[in-house]
Amino acid sequence: MARMKFLCDAERCIECNGCVTACKQEHDIPWGVNRRRVVTINDGVPGERSISVACMHCSDAPCMAVCPVDCFYKTEEGVVLHDKDLCIGCGYCFYACPFGAPQFPQTGAFGVRGKMDKCTFCAGGPEVDGSAEEFAKYGRNRLSEGKLPACAEMCSTKALLGGDADVLSDIYRQRVTMRAARGTAATPPWGWDAAYGRPDAVTGQPVPNAAPPSPAPTGGKS
Amino acid sequence: MRSVAGIVLLALPLALFLAGCGERPQVVNYKQGSYQGKPDTPAYRGAPYNGDKTQWEHALEARAQNQNEYKRIR
Numbered sequence: 506m507a508r509m510k511f512l513c514d515a516e517r518c519i520e521c522n523g524c525v526t527a528c529k530q531e532h533d534i535p536w537g538v539n540r541r542r543v544v545t546i547n548d549g550v551p552g553e554r555s556i557s558v559a560c561m562h563c564s565d566a567p568c569m570a571v572c573p574v575d576c577f578y579k580t581e582e583g584v585v586l587h588d589k590d591l592c593i594g595c596g597y598c599f600y601a602c603p604f605g606a607p608q609f610p611q612t613g614a615f616g617v618r619g620k621m622d623k624c625t626f627c628a629g630g631p632e633v634d635g636s637a638e639e640f641a642k643y644g645r646n647r648l649s650e651g652k653l654p655a656c657a658e659m660c661s662t663k664a665l666l667g668g669d670a671d672v673l674s675d676i677y678r679q680r681v682t683m684r685a686a687r688g689t690a691a692t693p694p695w696g697w698d699a700a701y702g703r704p705d706a707v708t709g710q711p712v713p714n715a716a717p718p719s720p721a722p723t724g725g726k727s
Numbered sequence: 728m729r730s731v732a733g734i735v736l737l738a739l740p741l742a743l744f745l746a747g748c749g750e751r752p753q754v755v756n757y758k759q760g761s762y763q764g765k766p767d768t769p770a771y772r773g774a775p776y777n778g779d780k781t782q783w784e785h786a787l788e789a790r791a792q793n794q795n796e797y798k799r800i801r
Contacts, residue, residue: 506784506787569760570758570760572760574763575760575761575762575763575764576762576763576764577762578762578764578767580767580769580770581769582770586767587764588762588763588764588765590764590765591763591764628770630767631764631765631766631767632765633768633773634768634770634772634773635773635774646770648770648787649770649771649772649773649776650775651775651776651783651786651787651790652787652790653787653790653791657794658790658793658794660794663794663795663796666791666794667791667794668787668788668790668791668794669787669788669791672788672791672792673791673794675795676791676792676794676795679795679797680797683797
């Protein structure tokens with residue numbers, strides 16, 4: 506097995522926030538903490554792109570490097586986890602993380618921060634797998650049950666993929682191959698055709714777009 | 728004189744060949760601290776897999792393939 510990774514297909518993400526909801530529900534995440542969120546570029550403009558972001562479980566994780574109490578560790582599968590009993594809530598990892606993944610519950614007055622909380626790839630933490638302590642601190646441990654992260658498995662359009670990096674790469678490569686024949690350089694594929702176009706039922710080859718999208722009307726008389 | 732020219736002719740390709748060995752890494756290498764917290768057990772250690780890593784990996788791969796419509800839906 507290679508490393509566990511997330512991969513978000515920006516062509517397919519429809520900004521439904523289903524992954525965010527699935528994560529919140531699965532781990533009973535408190536108000537104000539978002540282990541996962543959806544970011545949209547050019548919102549409302551044709552050609553907009555959305556992407557679901559959480560901890561990317563970096564191979565060379567900066568959070569691990571800056572932690573002053575060394576509470577981070579990496580599992581055999583490459584999942585970056587941390588020990589909340591050791592975390593002092595300093596926030597260094599938040600500044601180091603390029604994805605803004607570390608979250609800090611604000612439980613008290615005057616901006617008091619709690620211990621850091623982040624996506625665990627549904628792999629729990631250093632407590633006993635499946636125990637009540639593990640759920641209370643880190644959420645559910647789906648990986649020990651032979652399941653993949655809830656956000657990826659719940660994704661309705663399968664934009665968010667989660668699992669072994671080699672398997673994800675194969676899935677994504679096949680999608681990109683199917684997309685390659687759609688549209689041209691002048692009219693690149695976008696939207697439904699780009700994301701969900703099926704191969705020809707007989708030949709199994711990608712089916713090109715029926716017609717390029719007509720340009721939007723400009724100006725006009727009143 | 729000819730021997731000096733011969734040495735130069737030999738040394739020049741050797742120097743070019745060895746120049747590749749001097750390449751420095753161009754990415755930042757973070758110095759990771761050593762983990763100070765409690766030890767964690769592998770995900771396949773407990774029930775239902777009871778340490779059977781192969782079975783656990785097969786289960787995860789089967790679920791990962793559910794994310795591929797080109798295989799899941801025909």
